Amino acid sequence: MAWFRKERKPRQPRREKLEIPPDAWEKCEACGHTDLREKFIRNLNVCPNCDFHRRIRAVDYVNLLLDDNSYDELDVDIRSVDPLSFPEYPARLKKALANAGDYDAIMSVSGNLGGMPINLGVMDFAFMGGSMGSVVGAKIARLGQRSLERKYPLVLISASGGARMQEGVLSLMQMAKTSALLAQLAERRIPYVSILTNPTTGGVSASFAMLGDAIVAEPGAVIGFAGPRVIKQTIGQDLPEGFQTAEFLLDHGMLDVVSHRRDLKSSVGGLLRHMSGQPAATSWVTP
Amino acid sequence: MSTSIMEFEKPIVELEKQIDELRRTAEKRQLSMEEEIVPLERKLDELRRTVYTTLTPLQRVQVARNARRPFTLDYLQLAFTDFIELHGDRLYRDDAAIVGGWARLDGDTVMVIGHQRGRDTKENLRRNFGMPHPEGYRKALRLMKLAEKYKIPIITLIDTPGAWAGLGAEERGQSEAIARNLFEMSRLEVPVVATVIGEGGSGGALALGVADRVLMLENAVYSVITVEGCAAILWKDGKSTEMKERAAKALRITAPELMELGVIDEIVPEPVGGAHVNHEASARALQEALVRNIEELRRFRPEKLVRRRREKFLAMGEFTE
Ligand SMILES: [Zn+2]
Numbered sequence: 001m002a003w004f005r006k007e008r009k010p011r012q013p014r015r016e017k018l019e020i021p022p023d024a025w026e027k028c029e030a031c032g033h034t035d036l037r038e039k040f041i042r043n044l045n046v047c048p049n050c051d052f053h054r055r056i057r058a059v060d061y062v063n064l065l066l067d068d069n070s071y072d073e074l075d076v077d078i079r080s081v082d083p084l085s086f087p088e089y090p091a092r093l094k095k096a097l098a099n100a101g102d103y104d105a106i107m108s109v110s111g112n113l114g115g116m117p118i119n120l121g122v123m124d125f126a127f128m129g130g131s132m133g134s135v136v137g138a139k140i141a142r143l144g145q146r147s148l149e150r151k152y153p154l155v156l157i158s159a160s161g162g163a164r165m166q167e168g169v170l171s172l173m174q175m176a177k178t179s180a181l182l183a184q185l186a187e188r189r190i191p192y193v194s195i196l197t198n199p200t201t202g203g204v205s206a207s208f209a210m211l212g213d214a215i216v217a218e219p220g221a222v223i224g225f226a227g228p229r230v231i232k233q234t235i236g237q238d239l240p241e242g243f244q245t246a247e248f249l250l251d252h253g254m255l256d257v258v259s260h261r262r263d264l265k266s267s268v269g270g271l272l273r274h275m276s277g278q279p280a281a282t283s284w285v286t287p
Numbered sequence: 288m289s290t291s292i293m294e295f296e297k298p299i300v301e302l303e304k305q306i307d308e309l310r311r312t313a314e315k316r317q318l319s320m321e322e323e324i325v326p327l328e329r330k331l332d333e334l335r336r337t338v339y340t341t342l343t344p345l346q347r348v349q350v351a352r353n354a355r356r357p358f359t360l361d362y363l364q365l366a367f368t369d370f371i372e373l374h375g376d377r378l379y380r381d382d383a384a385i386v387g388g389w390a391r392l393d394g395d396t397v398m399v400i401g402h403q404r405g406r407d408t409k410e411n412l413r414r415n416f417g418m419p420h421p422e423g424y425r426k427a428l429r430l431m432k433l434a435e436k437y438k439i440p441i442i443t444l445i446d447t448p449g450a451w452a453g454l455g456a457e458e459r460g461q462s463e464a465i466a467r468n469l470f471e472m473s474r475l476e477v478p479v480v481a482t483v484i485g486e487g488g489s490g491g492a493l494a495l496g497v498a499d500r501v502l503m504l505e506n507a508v509y510s511v512i513t514v515e516g517c518a519a520i521l522w523k524d525g526k527s528t529e530m531k532e533r534a535a536k537a538l539r540i541t542a543p544e545l546m547e548l549g550v551i552d553e554i555v556p557e558p559v560g561g562a563h564v565n566h567e568a569s570a571r572a573l574q575e576a577l578v579r580n581i582e583e584l585r586r587f588r589p590e591k592l593v594r595r596r597r598e599k600f601l602a603m604g605e606f607t608e
Pocket of ligand 1: 028029030031032033047048049050051052
């Protein structure tokens with residue numbers, strides 16, 4: 001459409017201070033392209049050569065989506081326990097807390113996206129593979145509850161290998177818990193946008209991730225019920241090229257938008273505006 | 288199936304054979320051998336009791352998966368009447384790994400939906416070992432909505448190793464199909480009672496399991512992952528009995544353990560020696576439990592039923608703060 005154009009603000013650097021030694025080089029996992037680390041970061045950790053979307057942390061997505069790097073983190077004191085006395089689980093939790101941070105596999109925040117107040121949950125694969133246990137389920141349910149109370153849209157970003165085995169069937173029940181909460185949001189007509197990043201599989205994909213009013217995915221993200229390795233094992237043959245990628249799911253009618261990381265905020269913002277009766281963020285220019 | 292005799296059952300099977308032989312001899316020779324048979328039968332009963340009260344979690348998995356156990360269609364014959372099977376999801380095809388339709392429970396119409404395994408290879412191929420594709424879950428949801436339309440209670444029977452992991456299943460949205468069922472089941476305005484009758488395998492089981500009451504047969508198991516899968520991931524060994532036993536213990540998958548965790552509401556007793564030794568008795572116990580639970584749930588108004596079901600699942604999980 002030629003008769004309007006988006007007014008783009010110049011992009012602000014994602015991080016306040018980039019203290020990177022000039023000789024820090026990084027290599028793209030997908031194409032092998034080598035570039036300055038700073039260049040990768042400036043490009044939101046998308047390979048400047050092949051567009052491969054590298055994995056980033058939950059807080060990076062929060063800063064990417066919310067206005068002015070400003071947000072309130074919610075439910076910061078909630079911690080996983082070991083309800084089954086599962087072998088090695090306390091040790092693994094301790095390690096994850098030390099290495100990945102203290103918000104478990106999901107960071108819950110509230111803030112503004114394009115001037116609209118939203119509740120946002122971002123999963124972090126760095127914390128035990130983004131596995132969903134009781135804490136992830138509870139944080140999502142509480143975000144949903146806040147959305148119900150304030151009538152703010154809910155946005156969830158998934159990155160997960162599935163349920164947290166170490167919490168047994170309690171982790172399975174988080175699928176029912178999160179889905180039940182989303183049914184309440186739907187009944188109250190509160191918009192919910194689900195964003196899928198690499199990877200989104202197992203119990204997360206088979207619950208809240210696939211229940212968005214709109215489902216947006218990052219390019220190349222692997223999305224599926226069973227992981228590619230499991231399917232390969234089951235069928236005893238190699239998987240077709242591109243199987244279970246975001247583009248594959250788009251083709252098969254399983255999601256709405258494949259969005260480059262740099263467009264994620266405007267994609268989600270646009271969707272939320274349509275669903276919550278807000279005016280467009282774009283300025284209309286008569287030719 | 289020769290594989291359906293489980294290792295720990297061998298002494299029981301031996302004794303059963305011995306009694307059978309005595310019976311045949313007695314018949315052939317027109318003799319009364321009750322004096323020999325009666326004590327042996329008592330011994331058999333005791334043996335069954337000892338073996339089945341001391342089952343390890345892994346042995347419970349074997350019992351739950353056993354091909355001689357009653358399946359959904361067996362219960363439909365024994366615990367219900369007037370079953371009319373309904374087919375297809377109206378979108379793609381009929382998935383034989385899930386069966387469902389109208390039936391009567393103690394005279395009243397109910398909708399029964401369950402996973403269906405096969406007893407032999409041919410039947411298992413047709414039923415895909417009770418592992419549904421998305422169309423199976425979509426058929427299940429269609430039938431649930433149909434029941435809701437006519438204010439008819441829904442009974443689900445869970446018996447699956449898990450949802451199928453394959454090309455077609457992924458292409459047609461296995462994740463979405465399961466997620467949709469969780470979402471919709473949480474808001475059905477009719478009583479829903481789910482029973483794990485054999486193996487309750489992960490999301491593929493839960494997709495029929497968001498219910499007002501979740502029952503479990505005494506020797507059934509319910510788990511987030513198979514013991515083999517768990518052992519393979521954690522200890523790089525999904526084959527040895529030792530590691531599978533370790534996983535089975537760690538995951539807390541037996542009915543008493545899940546009762547303690549608050550995930551299930553009731554354990555349905557099985558006959559001594561397991562459901563497979565007496566299908567009729569198992570069906571009677573299940574029928575009794577279903578009738579009682581449905582009757583209790585009928586007392587709630589639809590809004591209250593939905594609210595209670597939601598609250599129940601929203602309360603699940605353990606953490607500190
Ligand atoms: Zn690259």
